Amino acid sequence: MALKCDGIVVVECGVLSSFELLGRRRRRDYLGGGLSFRKDVKRMGKWECCCGVLGQKAITPVEDDKPLKPLAYPNPNPFPNSNPAGVNQIKHIGFHKDLNSLPKPLTASVLSPSRKDGSKVRVAFQGVPGSYSEDAALKAYPNCETVPCDGFEAAFKAVELWLVDRAVIPIENTVGGSLHRNYDLLLRHRLHIVGEVQLDVNHCLMGLPGVRKEDLKRVLSHPQALDQCEGTLSKLGLVRISTDDTAGAAQMVASERARDTGAIASARSAAIYGLNIIEERIQDDDDNITRFMLLAREPLIPGIDRPYKTSVVFSLNEGPGVLFKALAVFALRDINLSKIESRPQKNRPLRIVDDSNKGSAKYFDYLFYIDFQASMADPQAQFALGHLQEFASFIRVLGCYPMDTSLN
Template identity: 35%
Template sequence: MGQPAAKTNRISFQGTLGAYSHQACVEVFPGMEVLPCATFEDAVASVWEGRTDLAMLPVENSTYGRVADIHHLLPESGLHIIGEHFLRVHINLLGVPGARIGDVKAAMSHTVLLGQCRSFLRENGIAARTGADTAGSAEIVAATGDRSLAGLASELAGEIYGLDLLARHIEDQKNNTTRFLVMAPEPDNAPQGGDVLTTFVFRVRNLPAALYKAMGGFATNGVNMIKLESYMVDGQFTATQFYADIEGHPDDPAVARALEELRYFTSSLRMLGTYPAHPYRREQEHERLAQGVT
């Protein structure tokens, strides 16, 4: 993904410096400054307020599924998806300068990361200590100066807070990956052709089998829907909104026909973005084919 024309040359993310969202920003836009924000809403607001040009938002993780509340935020943010990024979540044991693995008696991190390193912690007799987040835990460890306390976080966090890398890539699952969306105030529709994704949200009309009929247009037109998720709206069990990712451009004839049929069975339809598919998708597909998985 090329770096867009910038006004501030800054990109926002939720978390503290050294968070995995920060790492995603650096990987995709190494020339941009970053703005850490306390919440996802703050990250979005920074774009609308002109303090940043873009926001980097995590939407799902291969181990833990979708990020809580993010599907509610995306449609209401008023921002547009202009790209996606897949980040391999490597977990590292970070200690104060001079510490060794044998010195460490406890490791601090977000509860999710602690759960992903159970084998390593057990094998090394290290107790788990819950922290507010990953990078914040690394910052706390650095401030204590205690060799018996380490943090579990990204290598970037270790560099930022001056910690030593005691053990690399200690996660139990070696394929743990988080998908991020790059959000901008204006759409940057990918050109037709090539690997393109389109994301939208919709609500079906109150008709018998409305969802089944709405999806039929994608099947009959040969449009591949790679994600369909539902979630309640405004806490109402009867108000359901659907989030969908499809392959293709809205101007592709087949996609246009499928969307036209979808509109007939929906009470609302909001396009969130058309953007290039990340190469990671094809890499995963090639791996599955090589393993004989369909």
């Protein structure tokens, strides 16, 4: 699997698609991919690559998996019955006849091991049918069977338990920033990133057929969607009510039949739940893009046939300028970093600088998530991670996958 010559290691494509790098210089094992780098002391700094599957449990510096509390929508009937006289009725565009026939969300605590027979890819997503996550799943796999889940944890577990083939998880938004909860879940679960999807978000204001802007008194949606449409909602003077997701808001408006209540959701939500789109693209920022991760049980074998991206998480040893040195391993090899995110370690949130004196200085101990634009089939990427090992106490490659350069 590896060729070695005078300080250069050449590894066959795909070997390092997913692995874990743990320990200090005395312990450098790639747990996930079955590879290990170790320092050849006798040869004074030359690296060798060897293969070997290690039967060793991975160590992840995150909190133990805890059972989740069931999610709940707000008051199921938060609006009074309203049917103002004089409203012009228009032809109904086709309300969903039976909401009970829609797929029921999976839960993290009750997951049935059964699955339908068929060759279609099954993709789990958080929310109900019509959510932006489902739009991302259909963009990645146009003919897939989408499976709604009641939370991100349930989507991760559905893949782990072989109930679905993939999960699509939002990771960051150009307006709202990173979804920190999902960064934590990436480290807690043993899944691999096998792709990314960039989705152009189109927030639509919708209501029952025949309802106009002037008829609305309140609007339902996810808190982030409400914040992203602050300008429009302020002009309309609408009362805002938060829900667990945007498509769930559309579902509630359709089921409650309150004509003075609207929802902010995707265009697909309006089609699914029989609502009319009153106005499209009501967000304050036109360039509103959400990036999603595609997760699978097995890593994707990387190649060099297209632009690839690699996601890594690591923690650093103590020392001056250690973060600068860690990031420099990529700059020295002309590898572009496209993302860096830091999260406090939950099992060791504070690091003591000097515990020999009372009142010693303490500061947060961080995990660093980075995305760099290179394939693990590229020897330069392998050398960069080998160099990073000099400064890191923990490294894990979350995935190597093709970059999504398109928007729809």
